[in-house]
Structure formats: C-alpha cells, structure tokens
Amino acid sequence: MDYVDDIVNDLDQQAVAEIMKYNTPSLDNYNDVTSVAIELGKRLNANLSVIKLGARFLDIKLGEATEQKKTNEHVNMALGFAKEFLAGYPLEEDIKQKVFACITEHHTAKFTCIESEVCANADCYKFLVPKKILRMFYEWRNRGYNFEQIFLLAEEKVDERWKALTLDICKKELEDNYNKIKLFLDVARKDPVNFVTIEQQVEEKLRDGE
Numbered sequence: 134m135d136y137v138d139d140i141v142n143d144l145d146q147q148a149v150a151e152i153m154k155y156n157t158p159s160l161d162n163y164n165d166v167t168s169v170a171i172e173l174g175k176r177l178n179a180n181l182s183v184i185k186l187g188a189r190f191l192d193i194k195l196g197e198a199t200e201q202k203k204t205n206e207h208v209n210m211a212l213g214f215a216k217e218f219l220a221g222y223p224l225e226e227d228i229k230q231k232v233f234a235c236i237t238e239h240h241t242a243k244f245t246c247i248e249s250e251v252c253a254n255a256d257c258y259k260f261l262v263p264k265k266i267l268r269m270f271y272e273w274r275n276r277g278y279n280f281e282q283i284f285l286l287a288e289e290k291v292d293e294r295w296k297a298l299t300l301d302i303c304k305k306e307l308e309d310n311y312n313k314i315k316l317f318l319d320v321a322r323k324d325p326v327n328f329v330t331i332e333q334q335v336e337e338k339l340r341d342g343e
C-alpha cells in the first residue's frame with residue numbers, strides 16, 4: 134500500500150461521514166465514480182494517484198451545497214475542502230494541482246490534464262448505465278422527489294451526461310446503453326392503456342378486412 138492509499142483511507146472516512154449526514158452523493162455513486170475513473174485511468178495510462186484522490190473529491194460537498202440551496206457551489210466548496218484536507222499531507226505539488234483540476238473541471242468540457250478528463254467522464258456513468266437509472270428512482274424518492282420529478286430528471290440527466298462525454302472510449306462503450314435507456318424512457322412515458330388500444334386497433338382492422 135503506498136502513501137496515497139493511506140490518504141485515500143483518511144479521505145474515505147470523511148467522505149462517508151458527509152454522505153451519512155447529507156445522504157448525497159449516495160455511497161453507491163461515490164464508489165462507482167471512483168472505480169470507473171480508476172479503470173479508465175489504467176487504460177489511458179493516467180496518473181492513478183491523482184485519479185484516486187480527484188474522483189473522490191468531485192461531489193464530496195454536493196450534499197451540503199444542496200441542503201443550503203446552492204448546488205452549483207458544490208465545486209468551489211469541494212475545492213476548498215480538498216485544499217484544506219490535502220494541506221495536512223506532504224503530497225507533491227504537481228499531484229495536488231492536478232487533483233484540484235479534477236474538481237474544478239468536472240462539469241466543464243475543457244481539461245488541463247488527462248486525469249481531469251477521466252474523472253469528468255467517469256462522473257457521467259452515473260446516468261448512462263441502466264442499473265444506475267433504476268437506482269436513481271429509488272434514491273431520489275428517499276430524498277423527497279415524486280415519481281414525475283424523478284422521471285423528468287432522469288430524462289434530463291441521461292442527455293446531459295451523454296453530451297458531456299469527451300473520451301472516445303467512453304462514447305463507444307456507452308452509446309448502446311444511451312440508446313436503450315432513451316428508448317426505455319420514451320416507452321415508459323406511455324400508459325398501459327396505450328398498449329391495449331394499439332392491440333384493439335389491430336383487431337378492428339383485421340375484422341374490417343383491412
């Protein structure tokens with residue numbers, strides 16, 4: 134275990150405390166974004182020390198910012214948290230700066246290092262994997278959203294995150310998922326009676342000899 138893994142252990146403890154307190158981001162998303170970012174980082178020969186830290190910081194203040202009704206501030210809040218947290222460790226300055234870039238650039242389309250681009254793309258998997266969409270309905274219900282609100286948000290997030298992908302390997306891997314999720318959400322907009330009516334129309338046409 135190297136030094137960064139020691140820092141990661143300390144960070145995980147603080148992140149879990151934030152997650153338990155604010156219920157956002159979910160522990161599931163915190164872990165998944167990190168795992169995806171590390172896998173992408175390996176494939177793109179990125180610096181894994183930066184990614185292990187950067188991915189964990191991205192939304193670490195999302196819950197607190199959301200509770201204070203300033204969700205857009207979660208990036209600056211996470212940056213402040215990361216600067217204070219990492220000040221306690223003798224980490225190389227170059228690594229620290231790249232970790233900060235991962236945080237500040239994770240909702241942008243311009244990246245100053247590959248690690249930052251990897252983290253931003255990994256963050257998009259939250260809404261481009263079927264299991265995550267189903268889990269979103271479950272988790273957002275627990276946060277007080279009703280079915281229609283979650284449905285609308287799911288439709289929005291799927292498109293938003295698909296457009297935000299910048300890495301070709303991610304676009305290639307997720308294109309099929311994106312199309313299937315879009316189709317499913319489109320079909321899911323229809324009420325059961327719509328399907329019955331279609332069947333009836335076919336039967337009527339058959340009776341009429343059409």
Ligand SMILES: [Fe+2]
Nearest residue numbers: 191192239240
């Ligand atoms: Fe974010």
